[in-house]
Amino acid sequence: MPRLLDSIDSPADLKKLPQASLEELAAEIRHEIIETVTTTGGHLASNLGVVELTIALHRVFDSPRDKIIWDVGHQSYVHKLLTGRRKLFGSLRQYGGISGFTSREESEHDPFGAGHASTSISAALGMAVARDLAGEDYRVIAVIGDGAIMSGMAFEALNHAGHLGNRLIVVLNDNGMSISPTVGALAKLLGQVRLNQSLRRAKRGGEKIVHALPFGARLWGLYRQIEARIKGFFMPTPLWEALGFTYIGPIDGHSIRDLEEVFIRVRDFAAKPTLVHVITTKGKGYLPAEKNAVYFHGVSAKGGETRGAPTYSEIFARTMLRLVREEKRLIIITPAMPEGNCLNIVADEFPDRVYDVGICEQHAVTFAAGMASQGYIPVVAIYSTFLQRAFDQIIHDVCLQKLPVVFAVDRGGIVGDDGKTHQGIFDISYLTLVPGLVVASPRDENELQHLFYTAVKLGKPMAVRYPRSPGLGVPLDERFIRIPVGKGEVLRRGNHLVIWALGSSVAPAMEAAEELAGLGVEATVVNARFAKPIDGSLVLDLSRRIKRFVTVEENVLSGGFGSHVAGLLQESKQNDVSLVSIGIPDEFVEHGSQAVLRAKYGLDASGIVRKITMAFPELLLKPALDNRARTG
Numbered sequence: 001m002p003r004l005l006d007s008i009d010s011p012a013d014l015k016k017l018p019q020a021s022l023e024e025l026a027a028e029i030r031h032e033i034i035e036t037v038t039t040t041g042g043h044l045a046s047n048l049g050v051v052e053l054t055i056a057l058h059r060v061f062d063s064p065r066d067k068i069i070w071d072v073g074h075q076s077y078v079h080k081l082l083t084g085r086r087k088l089f090g091s092l093r094q095y096g097g098i099s100g101f102t103s104r105e106e107s108e109h110d111p112f113g114a115g116h117a118s119t120s121i122s123a124a125l126g127m128a129v130a131r132d133l134a135g136e137d138y139r140v141i142a143v144i145g146d147g148a149i150m151s152g153m154a155f156e157a158l159n160h161a162g163h164l165g166n167r168l169i170v171v172l173n174d175n176g177m178s179i180s181p182t183v184g185a186l187a188k189l190l191g192q193v194r195l196n197q198s199l200r201r202a203k204r205g206g207e208k209i210v211h212a213l214p215f216g217a218r219l220w221g222l223y224r225q226i227e228a229r230i231k232g233f234f235m236p237t238p239l240w241e242a243l244g245f246t247y248i249g250p251i252d253g254h255s256i257r258d259l260e261e262v263f264i265r266v267r268d269f270a271a272k273p274t275l276v277h278v279i280t281t282k283g284k285g286y287l288p289a290e291k292n293a294v295y296f297h298g299v300s301a302k303g304g305e306t307r308g309a310p311t312y313s314e315i316f317a318r319t320m321l322r323l324v325r326e327e328k329r330l331i332i333i334t335p336a337m338p339e340g341n342c343l344n345i346v347a348d349e350f351p352d353r354v355y356d357v358g359i360c361e362q363h364a365v366t367f368a369a370g371m372a373s374q375g376y377i378p379v380v381a382i383y384s385t386f387l388q389r390a391f392d393q394i395i396h397d398v399c400l401q402k403l404p405v406v407f408a409v410d411r412g413g414i415v416g417d418d419g420k421t422h423q424g425i426f427d428i429s430y431l432t433l434v435p436g437l438v439v440a441s442p443r444d445e446n447e448l449q450h451l452f453y454t455a456v457k458l459g460k461p462m463a464v465r466y467p468r469s470p471g472l473g474v475p476l477d478e479r480f481i482r483i484p485v486g487k488g489e490v491l492r493r494g495n496h497l498v499i500w501a502l503g504s505s506v507a508p509a510m511e512a513a514e515e516l517a518g519l520g521v522e523a524t525v526v527n528a529r530f531a532k533p534i535d536g537s538l539v540l541d542l543s544r545r546i547k548r549f550v551t552v553e554e555n556v557l558s559g560g561f562g563s564h565v566a567g568l569l570q571e572s573k574q575n576d577v578s579l580v581s582i583g584i585p586d587e588f589v590e591h592g593s594q595a596v597l598r599a600k601y602g603l604d605a606s607g608i609v610r611k612i613t614m615a616f617p618e619l620l621l622k623p624a625l626d627n628r629a630r631t632g
């Protein structure tokens with residue numbers, strides 16, 4: 001039997017369906033998302049929660065003429081299915097396939113690309129102002145979650161939009177969640193509204209009864225006047241109106257009929273910024289996701305990583321638990337990522353030592369700086385891609401004041417399927433340029449715990465960057481060791497070249513050295529450990545004896561570890577050393593598995609060997625190998 005979904009290749013096709021068939025379509029969409037995402041991996045619960053909302057938006061508004069901007073973009077899978085990408089949906093997050101987020105390059109129905117939270121209202125306001133300046137007439141709709149609207153950037157945009165007064169629609173998708181349960185005073189206020197759904201249903205039933213009475217319409221009108229006067233005591237209406245918005249809601253986000261009625265009214269009559277408050281259930285229609293929306297926020301692909309070793313994130317959390325038990329001044333701060341950073345185990349035992357500040361990265365860093373100024377040792381646990389958002393605070397609020405804040409930079413390097421908005425490939429470059437900030441990256445999980453111990457004891461700003469992956473399965477030392485800051489470690493010795501590897505690149509560099517040895521090429525391999533300060537004495541010592549250097553890092557080459565090695569060689573006038581740097585070129589890295597992307601950029605063992613033999617072909621010539629003293 002053909003599916004309704006198979007007949008939809010554009011929003012125009014969706015508009016042709018009768019209202020009575022929409023519930024069936026919603027069920028088909030949910031089935032498609034569950035079947036696909038459990039195979040490819042991706043964001044499950046968030047997309048299941050917006051099925052009816054997305055259907056209603058595309059039936060009422062006219063995309064791509066009307067601009068629908070999805071905040072973060074991780075809840076845009078339904079949108080993709082309804083806007084011509086249904087046949088490509090099986091390639092979701094796969095190398096060469098469609099993105100797991102919105103992308104301007106992918107479709108005209110994606111007017112703004114996103115991957116980080118809280119940008120939609122700013123972008124929508126910019127489009128609305130541009131529309132009015134050009135004298136055009138289309139609608140601009142920003143769809144933002146209750147977690148993202150807690151961010152400072154979202155409030156800045158709301159404030160500006162209310163001040164300007166341009167026609168703009170903000171749909172607040174309120175499910176009480178971001179990735180973790182939403183925190184903050186506004187979240188509590190919205191929670192009171194969610195709990196009043198039974199009152200809303202009673203009100204609808206009461207309206208029908210009152211209208212059936214004599215003078216019912218007049219009685220209901222009187223009730224509405226009284227209700228409007230006391231509404232502010234129960235609903236967040238005054239907040240939005242103080243910001244210059246007309247507030248409508250709350251609306252049942254799983255009733256397509258109710259949503260369409262409201263959107264039509266707003267579309268046709270709203271002349272100022274309007275906020276439509278929609279109540280949804282994250283994971284709707286899939287019982288496991290409804291019961292545990294945190295776990296099913298993002299799911300892994302079938303056939304993914306099956307390694308039994310704990311992840312670096314898990315080892316980080318276990319290390320923090322041990323350190324919190326020992327150091328009473330240690331505080332951990334995370335911007336809405338306690339589960340992602342595996343900090344639940346710390347929060348369970350020490351609930352007053354772990355602070356989830358919501359999707360507010362800038363606040364998280366300066367909050368940490370404030371605590372550090374009063375003698376505490378804050379650890380800010382944050383993904384590399386999200387730490388970018390707090391760059392100013394790292395400089396001005398932490399490092400300029402030499403405050404001992406520790407940055408736990410999770411997901412450093414190639415992240416994989418989440419794609420170009422989430423790759424952690426810039427942190428070495430933007431962190432090492434900040435004066436006074438120590439930047440380290442461990443070669444394995446054992447070194448990870450020692451580096452965090454070092455950072456907590458250091459008494460100055462330090463960042464420890466680690467990958468999104470299981471560890472190497474090495475045993476963990478029972479006692480912590482302080483690692484000398486700025487000192488590398490020689491893991492293997494050879495006379496033909498030196499491979500300087502940082503963090504997750506150390507293991508493939510060692511594998512590459514073994515492959516090279518099979519070709520008769522002997523390499524020294526150095527675990528750099530520190531991107532800043534680099535081990536200058538070791539660099540200079542080896543450069544006097546070995547004239548071929550190779551650096552390997554999962555970071556952009558511009559401003560990366562390799563560039564710092566090159567700078568030191570130039571500064572010390574070691575001009576006879578040939579240096580090859582392996583890393584990410586000057587481009588954004590698309591989505592795909594970590595293995596595929598590392599192979600693409602020559603960051604796996606085979607790629608390192610290939611790049612070395614291409615750069616130094618003389619190493620494979622017998623005369624060069626026979627005369628090791630001269631070539632070394």
